[in-house]
Amino acid sequence: MSRRKLELYENIFNRVGPGKSKVTIVEVAAFLHCSERHARTLLNQMTTLGWLTWSPTVGRGNKGILNCLLEPIQACHKEIDKANDNSNLDLVYKLVGFNGRDTAAGLWQYLSQAVTEKHNTILAPFHRCMKTLHPHFVTERTERHFISEIYQTLVEEKANKVAGNLAHFWESNHNHTVWAFYLRPETQFHDLSLLTADDVVASFKGLIHSAQWQRLYDHIEKVIAVSFDVVEIHLSTPDPFFTQLLCRAETAIMPKQFVFANESHFKAIGSGPFSLAVNSNKLVRLQRFSQYNRTSALIEKIEFWIHENWAERKKCYQNFFFLNDSLKVYETACDYVGSFYCLIANKQLQTKEVKQNLAAAFLGNQTQADTQYSVYTVSHENNRECREYAKQLFSYFGNSHAPQTLKMKEVKFGQFINGLDVSILGVRKEDNKYTSLFAFLKLYPHWASVLSFTQHDYLQKQIAAIRIEADVVRQQALISHVMAWLEQQHILFEIKREGLTLTVPEQIQGVEINANGWCNFSKLWIKPSKEKSGVTSSMESLIAKY
Template sequence: MAADRRKLELYENLFKQLGPGDHRITIGSIAEHFQCSERHARTLLNQMETKQWLSWTPLRGRGMKGKLVCLQEPIEACYKEVEQATVEGNYDLAHRLIGFNNRNVASGLKQYLTHATTASEDTIFAPFHRKLSWLHPHHTMERTERHLIHEVFQTLVNFRGTELSGNLAHAWESDDEKINWVFYLRSGVVFHDQSPVTSNEVVESLKALTLSPYWRALYDHIADITSHAANQIQITLKHPDPHLPKLLSRAEASIMPKQFIYRAESHFKPIGSGPFMVDVSSEKLLRLKRNPNFCGQSALVEHIELWIHKEWAEDKKCAENFFFLSNEQVQYTASTSDIGYFFLLINNRALQNSSFQHSLERLFNDQLDSPIPCDRHVDFCFENNNENRWFSRKLVSALKQQNFTATGTQVVYGHPAPKQDLAIGGIRLEGDRTTSLIAFFKLYPYWQANLTWKQQDHLKHTLSAARSEADTSKQKQILDALLTWLHKNHVLTIIKSEDLCLSIPSRIRGVEINSIGWCDFSKLWIKQRIIRSH
């Protein structure tokens, strides 16, 4: 019956918004999800409750939030309806049910038959400690979200370790001056909604970075991005950049359908062309589902699920992430070093002296043996992770003991507060280290406030020299010298390097920890338990 298929579609749409588990919600909000009247929404809830898809406990009074519990996965609800239809011999209905929400019936039937005849583990779980921000490549700043961008979207090229490889582009070339670049796109690539990935989407996605109030400083050497032939992208630079492909491998350079580039969060959908699709996105759960139409190597597991509980934040360190399986006890760890740095930036020129700088260095390394040479109130900002919160508490406590106050403002990564005496934060080494350092220097917004004109000029010319240097070892030397120069001028101090470990159940294989602190989800697989017969 068409009504049964429609109920499945409405239930799945509700489930995708809320996820599994308990939810407090008004009947009005449910009616909005169902796009019907409140009276009809109550009828639908009763029918779905009868089918044991959900439970609904209303509260009396207009606008009161009842308790809604999603009991079944939508596909499981579908399979039970299909089983009932096949028992009754109604195979036409079974086919219609399998195709709910515009699913491919032929493919869906194969999946149903596989489900009906085998039972194997195909989901890897990861606990997470906070609500995830929206997965828009241009607005995502946090480390985990930027990793998820790489799983859902594709960039023109990939950079792993020390190697560049094709992604949406299968080849690229430039002129001898490294100013005119051409990228050749793979043909036949589609987004998760089955729309084609065209050169127009690539051009518009990258052009938006050059117009972005935040990102344009990093992409300010791009003069023009055009496409004059099918599956070809021309990028013209203002200045030479032999390492442009590395820049275009970063998360913000991901390609998306052009209609979503400038959408507000409430109207944005994370539709990419990467190895995983976003199946459920709620405050409690993010579920990624394998993209069967991915143009690269298909993911080895069907689902990756991030389960979210804010109380986990109290014990979460920047330096650790976790995977787990149901009923799995034995674990091992994979680790990496130098994925970033924690820094102290002294913005107030009156505090840019060696005694104050070295005193804070000793404080943050638990080596402070004398009072901090400071006789005034200090305003500072710090990024929102436990390590930086610890630095913040140390600073406030030390100055309080000297009868001075310090006011700290917590900020998200990459968005320091203005008019602060100090900034405590992180430099992330995502992918290529030199590109990441250039990104940090180009994107920090307050150099004009904490550097003299002469120092600003030196910074500008040094970054230009680093960007145009073809030799990677010389490029590294230029940037390391810049870090040393800023330290000697009492502007920037690297407090410590950032390492990371990943805890993994023993049966999860294919883990190669990356510079973002996760690993390539598409390469993960689960070693099945051996079931011994008696």
């Protein structure tokens, strides 16, 4: 199937319209800019495809009956369905752009109607490819949610309590330095190999050697496979709430042969409710894993369709499944999923006045900054909100010195550059606010250069006290105290708390938004619509709405 054939069908449709029309083969050939013989061939091919019917009349110059059965866009979507079923994504992207159409808008329109016709698949738009979904390497919010769908951690957090996941039971010694985890029997990876204690040991060895995460897990001394389905983790210091760390995405368990595999040899194989069926620059498809060791997913597939042009419209606080514009929708929200912070890394700028200037800039104050408080180098994370905050700083401080001396550097979430004046960064709540704040305190690598010797010594003692505290209320109070102390020292302050909304068609049931801005995919299901509605609104109105 070629895009050119669709374009020719639209040429015919534009001349004769839907339904039956009387035309000669000479006229059809003129519509198609081809010979009469080739026009007959094309009509036969389009008839086979189900787009039209052609009933010629004997005798040159006599008019036959041409019946256009489908709108051109319907014919396009029909062929996209076939290409998608055959995993021919290159053809999908070619077809949606037929006759000069915008590919991003065309793809959006196709997906917005597909949800009404695919009762076993949920579709969502996304603005970037997800690359390697290795638990030790991903830091972005959506990718970390995908980790939880593809893999299993030993335990998970539910309703502020730690619950079993891959492990059905766990225990520790009296001082919380040795933890034993008992794995669910007969757990299978997506390649149907058995998950054993050796896979857990290998996954944790990779974790504690990970440049991204090793500071958070630096108290893990060794991990031992006691038996086929029992693992012991030995710690150098007591950690009464160690299991809360083990709810985090980076602790997910993968087959031992892939833990240290390079990107070209790595396969995202887990034991979670969904397997990764496709991961390309156009589509990420999750497929229900029928051998999952817990309750199977209700939906067969989750598909994230990708187009980079959608990044211009994507906001950090906004996710949605594809919608048909004529369907009713609802929004579910999580009012706190994390915060944006400003970290003043230059010791000379760690004053009350500078902090107030920075806060004013983030609020959009256009008053020119005093030159004695100039900020010259700023890093910000690669999301829309942080870019906006960086622009506000540029506007605020850019007039106080030559604009070319104000340097902005964009970084990924969790990446920190030393030697800058200011960093705009996020701390995400994920499963537990206090665990995430503690993770930030442990993972930020440049405290020694940001703080004075006395401040640094105090911070490290507080972090050590937090780790060994056995009372959850006192532990949370210690974490809150450290964050307040950093603000009092004019080092770190909160710019804004972040919320998230998920917009959902009313047909999609089982949605409970989480702190990653998505939901538990395995609980989703589609309630069939009583009335089938077509796609009647323009792409511009769809995009304007969302």
